[in-house]
Amino acid sequence: MHSEKILFAFFILLALTLNFGFFVGDMSNPNHHNVFELFAAVVVSLIATIMKFGDKSHVGTMLLASSLVADLQLIAACIVWAVAVHGFSQPLSEHALASIVSLSGGALLANIVSVLLLALETTIHRR
Amino acid sequence: MQQIPFLIMRRMRTPLIVLICAYAIAVLGFVLIPGQDDQGQPWRMSFFHAFYFVSYMGSTIGFGEIPYPFTGGQRLWTLVTIYTTVIAWLYAIGTLISLMQTPLFRSAVTRNSFVRRVKKIREPFYLVCGYGDTGHALVSALAELDKQCVVVDLSSDRLDELELEELPKYMPALQGDASESDVLLDAGLASAFCHGVIAITRDDQVNLKIAIASKLLNKDVRVFCWAESHDTGANMASFGTEHIIYPYDTFANYLSNAISLPSNYLLHQWLTAPRGTLLTEPVFPPRGNWILCGYGRFGKAVYQKLIEQGLSVTVIAEDHSECQPPANSVEGRGTEESTLNEANIRDAVGIIAGTDHDVNNLSIILTAKVLNPGIFTIGRQEYATNNLVFSAANLDIVTNHSKLISSEVLALINTPLTNDFLLMSRHQSDDWSRDIVARLLGCVDDENPSAWVITIRPKRTSAISQAMENGQEVQVNHIIRSPNHRKKKLPCVPLLLARAGEKILLPDPATVLQPYDRILFAGNPEAKRSTDAIGTSPDLLHYMLTGENRARGEVWNWFAKSMKSKS
Numbered sequence: 247m248h249s250e251k252i253l254f255a256f257f258i259l260l261a262l263t264l265n266f267g268f269f270v271g272d273m274s275n276p277n278h279h280n281v282f283e284l285f286a287a288v289v290v291s292l293i294a295t296i297m298k299f300g301d302k303s304h305v306g307t308m309l310l311a312s313s314l315v316a317d318l319q320l321i322a323a324c325i326v327w328a329v330a331v332h333g334f335s336q337p338l339s340e341h342a343l344a345s346i347v348s349l350s351g352g353a354l355l356a357n358i359v360s361v362l363l364l365a366l367e368t369t370i371h372r373r
Numbered sequence: 374m375q376q377i378p379f380l381i382m383r384r385m386r387t388p389l390i391v392l393i394c395a396y397a398i399a400v401l402g403f404v405l406i407p408g409q410d411d412q413g414q415p416w417r418m419s420f421f422h423a424f425y426f427v428s429y430m431g432s433t434i435g436f437g438e439i440p441y442p443f444t445g446g447q448r449l450w451t452l453v454t455i456y457t458t459v460i461a462w463l464y465a466i467g468t469l470i471s472l473m474q475t476p477l478f479r480s481a482v483t484r485n486s487f488v489r490r491v492k493k494i495r496e497p498f499y500l501v502c503g504y505g506d507t508g509h510a511l512v513s514a515l516a517e518l519d520k521q522c523v524v525v526d527l528s529s530d531r532l533d534e535l536e537l538e539e540l541p542k543y544m545p546a547l548q549g550d551a552s553e554s555d556v557l558l559d560a561g562l563a564s565a566f567c568h569g570v571i572a573i574t575r576d577d578q579v580n581l582k583i584a585i586a587s588k589l590l591n592k593d594v595r596v597f598c599w600a601e602s603h604d605t606g607a608n609m610a611s612f613g614t615e616h617i618i619y620p621y622d623t624f625a626n627y628l629s630n631a632i633s634l635p636s637n638y639l640l641h642q643w644l645t646a647p648r649g650t651l652l653t654e655p656v657f658p659p660r661g662n663w664i665l666c667g668y669g670r671f672g673k674a675v676y677q678k679l680i681e682q683g684l685s686v687t688v689i690a691e692d693h694s695e696c697q698p699p700a701n702s703v704e705g706r707g708t709e710e711s712t713l714n715e716a717n718i719r720d721a722v723g724i725i726a727g728t729d730h731d732v733n734n735l736s737i738i739l740t741a742k743v744l745n746p747g748i749f750t751i752g753r754q755e756y757a758t759n760n761l762v763f764s765a766a767n768l769d770i771v772t773n774h775s776k777l778i779s780s781e782v783l784a785l786i787n788t789p790l791t792n793d794f795l796l797m798s799r800h801q802s803d804d805w806s807r808d809i810v811a812r813l814l815g816c817v818d819d820e821n822p823s824a825w826v827i828t829i830r831p832k833r834t835s836a837i838s839q840a841m842e843n844g845q846e847v848q849v850n851h852i853i854r855s856p857n858h859r860k861k862k863l864p865c866v867p868l869l870l871a872r873a874g875e876k877i878l879l880p881d882p883a884t885v886l887q888p889y890d891r892i893l894f895a896g897n898p899e900a901k902r903s904t905d906a907i908g909t910s911p912d913l914l915h916y917m918l919t920g921e922n923r924a925r926g927e928v929w930n931w932f933a934k935s936m937k938s939k940s
Binding site: 281282285289292293296297299300302324327328331332 | 379380381382383384385386389390393394397400401404419420421422
């Protein structure tokens with residue numbers, strides 16, 4: 247049992263599940279995509295990234311990279327949302343929502359890679 | 374070291390996570406807590422507004438409550454979040470600052486910038502290990518010659534001195550243990566531009582380690598080593614260290630030279646002195662009874678040489694059982710009248726104060742002068758800080774390790790031929806040396822003559838090489854004449870001509886030069902400029918060879934040709 251490893255695996259998985267929860271549903275139906283879920287996904291993804299800071303192992307750097315990709319995609323999704331609603335002072339359009347959801351879909355892919363890498367690392371270091 | 378970013382990231386993990394959590398909780402709170410708009414209708418903040426508000430509140434800028442005045446619940450939450458975000462920020466910034474102040478981080482940063490500077494060097498450089506008095510003298514002399522050095526020393530105090538020194542060149546310096554090979558590598562040992570490693574620390578073992586590491590990690594590098602004991606020196610020589618310098622032996626050799634070949638000694642001093650020093654006067658140590666104070670390694674080396682010269686020497690030494698001086702030596706320090714009298718100071722012609730203590734040596738010399746005013750005095754000086762008192766004491770010869778070693782190394786680096794010349798000249802009679810001294814005296818004003826080498830190579834002396842290819846005969850004579858008037862000789866003397874397998878002392882002016890000849894000159898520094906110019910300028914060389922000024926440019930060439938064809 248290694249508390250740091252547990253915590254990290256927890257955050258990586260949570261980032262994936264939250265991301266997935268936001269992503270599933272009809273692309274352009276606002277009722278299927280909860281803003282709170284996106285917020286939680288961003289925060290958890292950021293925390294997971296920082297937990298991999300300063301890891302010099304090869305898998306560690308790969309994890310950091312995939313995490314950074316997820317962050318980038320999710321933050322881009324948030325920016326699109328903010329610009330679409332507050333920048334133009336209009337209610338959320340279907341078009342904007344579709345691009346937000348597809349961006350989060352990209353983040354989902356990066357998160358899946360993270361989890362796969364994590365699983366790979368645990369199998370390699372199994373004793 | 375590439376550790377620094379990792380170090381920062383690792384240490385910043387917790388503060389950053391705390392900061393993100395504080396922000397996330399604050400933003401979430403503002404989104405969840407119900408508020409009122411200006412019409413009194415229930416209103417909820419969006420994530421966008423909440424993040425905007427927390428951003429300026431957390432950084433304590435504070436633009437007020439927007440877009441509508443807050444309700445009591447919102448204000449309560451604002452109070453909570455102000456303190457949490459400010460504390461999270463302080464924690465993060467505090468960690469970052471304390472990280473930058475840790476010695477580990479700072480040394481990593483300075484080392485990094487040093488490594489970068491060394492990598493940027495794009496000219497041949499010398500790696501000097503040990504920045505004591507010798508290192509100091511050597512580095513400033515090399516800087517004067519526009520040569521690059523990289524300095525490594527254990528003590529940061531001495532390196533601070535280097536930084537304050539106003540040298541004409543910037544010399545990167547690293548505080549570290551030169552016996553560790555990674556320190557040497559960081560200092561550029563493996564670089565293609567590293568031409569030589571000069572190991573002059575006070576510790577023989579460290580010098581030995583440096584020599585081994587240098588030879589293993591860079592085969593092409595020349596290694597100059599200081600060795601106090603012959604044992605270490607032999608060890609260094611066994612794996613091919615090029616130049617091993619024994620400080621005590623070197624001085625003993627100088628001294629025996631000074632007594633048996635005074636003119637040669639003067640020549641040596643002239644040719645190895647740093648550029649721009651005032652003309653050294655010749656000294657003539659008398660023959661007769663000598664007194665030697667101190668019988669350590671220095672004293673023993675000197676004693677040996679004096680005996681070889683056939684002089685009679687009385688040794689004054691402390692603690693006879695330990696240093697075991699020759700029979701009929703006097704026990705004592707030599708600083709008191711009684712010991713000096715016991716050693717027959719009144720009949721002695723010279724005294725050598727050779728203890729390892731500067732003040733004692735001065736005291737010996739002063740006492741000896743009182744007892745025998747006409748005595749020839751030689752004093753050993755260990756520390757450069759005593760320069761003033763030693764020059765005030767007005768000794769006939771002062772032996773200063775640092776000066777001696779640095780000028781020796783300098784001569785090896787700057788003009789390797791100088792060393793060859795001096796070694797060969799020692800086998801000549803002193804009259805031979807006196808003749809050269811007289812010729813050199815005619816060349817210089819009030820500064821020591823300087824030595825330089827001209828190598829006949831297409832890159833260095835394009836004009837001469839070109840002339841040789843054209844079948845013209847270039848003699849030594851042709852390059853030691855004034856560019857203004859070729860009947861006039863330049864104020865310099867060709868001392869040595871080195872060509873494949875052969876070294877000619879004082880080459881005849883009519884000697885015909887061959888490709889890849891190296892000629893050592895000594896004389897006025899101004900003559901160096903002229904000889905360099907003759908080597909590279911085809912017009913000047915043409916004038917030297919034929920005595921006619923070559924016309925420059927098409928028109929003049931045509932004019933000269935037509936004049937020739939008419940006549």
